[in-house]
Amino acid sequence: MHAVEFLSVSKAFRGKTALDQVTLSVGEGSFTVVCGPPKAGKSVLFRLLVGLEQTDGGQILLAGRDITHAPPSERNIGYVPQSFALYPHMSVYDNIAYPLNLSGAPREEIARKVDATAGMLSITHLMKKTPDQLSGGEKQRVAVARGLMKDAKVFVLDDPLVGLDYKLRERLMDELKQLCEELKTTFLYATSDSLEALTLAQSIVVLEKGRIVEHAPAIDLYLQPQHVRSLDIVGFPRANIVDVPTRSGTVSVAGFAFRLPQDVKAPAVILGIRPEHVTVGRTEGRSGRVAIVEHLGSEIVLYADCDGTQLTSAYPASNVTAPAIDSTVTVSLRPEDVMVFDRDTGRFLGRCTPAAQA
The missing domain is CATH 2.40.50.140 (Nucleic acid-binding proteins)
Incomplete structure (x- = not known):
């Protein structure tokens, strides 16, 4: 079964097309990276999936269920947006724990999950601080931690490592891949960094100007791209x-x-x-x-x-x-x-x- 399906999905803003008849199937338990230049439509695609935007046409299925018009609360998707979107009056610990508190999880379970995720992201020392006391990179890591707290079948990460130093990004990429394997959960990840895409992905979706150029296993797409834009976008130098x-x-x-x-x-x-x-x-x-x-x-x-x-x-x-x-x-x-x-x-x-x- 496919974890996520986009069926001829379109979206425009003020008459300008952001997504044009996008059809995409994401395998259950896979790590799929959507790669493309800025304004290719990656964030729009993800916002439609989590319910923060409504489609102009087409359907979105989650494990076979039509969620095209379902409210975000009914989609059971863990989401890490590009913007930090942290609650300014809450401590780092409370920000991370917020999704678990909403679900009514036991206090001991919350503490265990928060501690484990904070350790993975090297932010354990920040637990008592508030967002205004954090650097941009620290806020980014707290946002990633909170997004991973939800007991979801699909996690959607919209360029979550941008702005972090490369050594930390490298470590977090390894951790995310391991997490995907351990949880047997589907990950959808957006980036404009082709090295990130090749490091993380089992499969890569190349998106440009609101259209899918190619979708293929990462190694196949690198060695034998079927479109010149895939060759251009994926790979460094x-x-x-x-x-x-x-x-x-x-x-x-x-x-x-x-x-x-x-x-x-x-x-x-x-x-x-x-x-x-x-x-x-x-x-x-x-x-x-x-x-x-x-x-x-x-x-x-x-x-x-x-x-x-x-x-x-x-x-x-x-x-x-x-x-x-x-x-x-x-x-x-x-x-x-x-x-x-x-x-x-x-x-x-x-x-x-x-x-x-x-």
Whole structure:
């Protein structure tokens, strides 16, 4: 059974479409991440699910039950919004415990759950403080803790880790994944951070301009995106995406010539290449001038100008000396790593092959 279903759901504000005929099924017990740029419609989708907004059309089902017009109190969904929304007159402890107090849970159970969740989020020392005594990051963690208190079958988290330092975000991501497995509960999580999406998700929904671009298992979406926007949005560093003309079934990019998939006849296509597939330093390849070098700890990201095209390369930093800016490097590409997308629809068309096979 699906935990959550959106069936042709639409929503507009002042005539401007926020969601356009969205159809989405979320598996029970899964961790699904909705990923997309700001204003893609992620928060609107979640607010419709928890009942803070009403749809303009379509249905929303929770475990098969139509909740499209049900009040929020009847939806049994744990919700962590982007805004902190803490009660200013309550202590941190009382803010976190509020959903359990509403449900009439025993005092001992409340104390146990609050202590466990506060420990997970590293806010045990804040229990007696009020929201006005907290930093932005601390408020965010208290809001997450309160959202997890509800005895719900579905938890909805709208970009809950934004603004936290990376070390804490990394730890909390691990904790959330573990919590999902332990509770066997469905998690829906929104973020514009593709690293968060890939770290957390069993499946990823790519949302843009109120429409679902793609929904697939996280690893499949990364390795074999079926739409160019999925390639662009999911992954860091961002993929190389180049709009090129075709000629007699071949394309040329950064001085490399490749053959297109046989059934591609369009006058132009979009090519996509992950940075880890742009190799720097081999003896065979094309010359490129180093424009930018970024040291990211265990990884080096290099931007090189090759025959009028800037290519991004990412490779492990261990035992490698990064080239100097303005130096010349050898860049190589494998044709099977070059993905081809339709210029008009963005859909995946196949991968290139060596031009010599023509």
